[in-house]
Amino acid sequence: MISKSAFIRGIQCQKALFLYKNYYNLRDKPSVEQLAKFKRGTQVGVYAQLLFPNGVDCSPKKAGDTKTWVKNTQLQISNENPILYEAAFEFNGSMAAMDIYTKIDGFCQAYEVKSSLKISPVFEIDLAFQTYIIKQSGHQLDGAGIITVNGDYQKNGEIDWQQYFQFSDYSDHLKLWHPWIEEQIAIAENTLSQGSIPKIGIGKQCFEPYSCDFIKFCWKKPLAEHWSNTIPFKTTHHHLFAEKGLVPNLKTEEINTPNEFFFMLFAAPAIPMLNGCKPYQKTPLAMLQVNILLQKHQIVWIIDEELDNESLLNQCKRTLQNIKSTVEVVDQITHQFIENNTIDLKFNLQASCEKVMEFQSEFRISVDNEINSLKTINNNYLTALIEEMMRKFIVKMHN
Numbered sequence: 001m002i003s004k005s006a007f008i009r010g011i012q013c014q015k016a017l018f019l020y021k022n023y024y025n026l027r028d029k030p031s032v033e034q035l036a037k038f039k040r041g042t043q044v045g046v047y048a049q050l051l052f053p054n055g056v057d058c059s060p061k062k063a064g065d066t067k068t069w070v071k072n073t074q075l076q077i078s079n080e081n082p083i084l085y086e087a088a089f090e091f092n093g094s095m096a097a098m099d100i101y102t103k104i105d106g107f108c109q110a111y112e113v114k115s116s117l118k119i120s121p122v123f124e125i126d127l128a129f130q131t132y133i134i135k136q137s138g139h140q141l142d143g144a145g146i147i148t149v150n151g152d153y154q155k156n157g158e159i160d161w162q163q164y165f166q167f168s169d170y171s172d173h174l175k176l177w178h179p180w181i182e183e184q185i186a187i188a189e190n191t192l193s194q195g196s197i198p199k200i201g202i203g204k205q206c207f208e209p210y211s212c213d214f215i216k217f218c219w220k221k222p223l224a225e226h227w228s229n230t231i232p233f234k235t236t237h238h239h240l241f242a243e244k245g246l247v248p249n250l251k252t253e254e255i256n257t258p259n260e261f262f263f264m265l266f267a268a269p270a271i272p273m274l275n276g277c278k279p280y281q282k283t284p285l286a287m288l289q290v291n292i293l294l295q296k297h298q299i300v301w302i303i304d305e306e307l308d309n310e311s312l313l314n315q316c317k318r319t320l321q322n323i324k325s326t327v328e329v330v331d332q333i334t335h336q337f338i339e340n341n342t343i344d345l346k347f348n349l350q351a352s353c354e355k356v357m358e359f360q361s362e363f364r365i366s367v368d369n370e371i372n373s374l375k376t377i378n379n380n381y382l383t384a385l386i387e388e389m390m391r392k393f394i395v396k397m398h399n
């Protein structure tokens with residue numbers, strides 16, 4: 001069965017498609033950031049269903065049970081259920097799973113939901129593939145489009161989902177797209193009918209449009225054999241190889257990290273947290289002063305969740321101005337915040353400290369997940385999370 005995930009991989013690289021279908025367990029482990037992104041996509045997808053309330057979810061109880069999935073969908077269509085979520089269609093061994101499929105006033109429309117602010121070419125290929133399968137499987141389809149997050153939406157009270165999302169109509173593109181999809185499916189089928197892994201060398205396609213799942217598998221040998229400047233992408237993708245343990249980490253400037261320093265914690269959730277904030281807007285949550293020698297930290301400021309964005313920024317500024325300027329700022333984000341808000345402080349950007357940035361990112365992912373689940377974030381929750389994470393962080397920094 002060629003799913004849209006398999007198909008998209010094939011567009012990037014036929015070898016990736018073959019490996020995905022035949023050697024699934026050779027895939028690289030997804031990073032914490034990738035897992036957070038998947039989770040965010042699922043959360044946002046569920047909120048998009050609020051645009052079409054009272055629909056029926058066609059997905060099967062057992063993940064991967066595609067037969068039941070397609071059967072469930074068929075049953076709901078036969079029952080003339082007007083709104084379906086996760087509707088599955090099958091044609092000649094290829095399968096589509098539409099986020100939302102509606103039949104309202106006799107007009108059938110398919111919607112793909114993305115948690116991004118912009119539409120990328122891959123999203124269009126995704127929609128083209130899915131709508132091709134719907135049509136070829138003999139189902140009605142009069143229109144199709146992509147629902148994304150509206151970057152201009154500003155929270156003011158409860159989230160207004162109609163405003164939070166935006167819709168791009170691709171109904172007129174389908175006819176143009178489908179012959180190309182047909183060709184690509186034939187290529188994919190041909191690849192999958194081969195008895196061995198396609199002989200495709202490493203290259204630019206390994207990183208574009210996505211970083212491939214099989215980097216470790218394909219790059220391990222060439223990197224080990226020719227670890228020299230002749231390897232392309234060595235510099236630009238060093239962090240990716242290092243993350244997968246293929247090459248050593250580059251030396252960082254951590255030697256310059258001072259014993260006493262200061263940094264901010266942020267959230268950047270898909271669902272804005274405060275009134276006046278937009279999706280994915282960086283929102284300061286707390287400021288920390290840390291002394292590694294004394295193994296102590298202090299929360300110098302923490303968000304008041306009752307505030308709107310403007311009052312919060314003013315409060316941040318006042319707090320920052322009262323801090324003694326003997327401590328060093330250790331990360332770019334905090335430094336930029338101070339500069340962007342024209343706070344007159346004599347802090348130094350001592351160094352970009354990797355461990356601090358890791359801590360910030362881990363913290364942001366935990367909090368973003370909570371906010372994206374529409375949970376209320378209060379001081380007690382944040383303080384407990386900071387205390388828990390700081391204990392580990394200080395030990396890490398001290399050693």
Ligand code: SF4
Pocket residue numbers: 012013014015016017019200201202203205206207212213214215218219
């Ligand atoms: S790592 Fe590169 S060559 Fe290997 S499967 Fe992925 S895209 Fe293809």
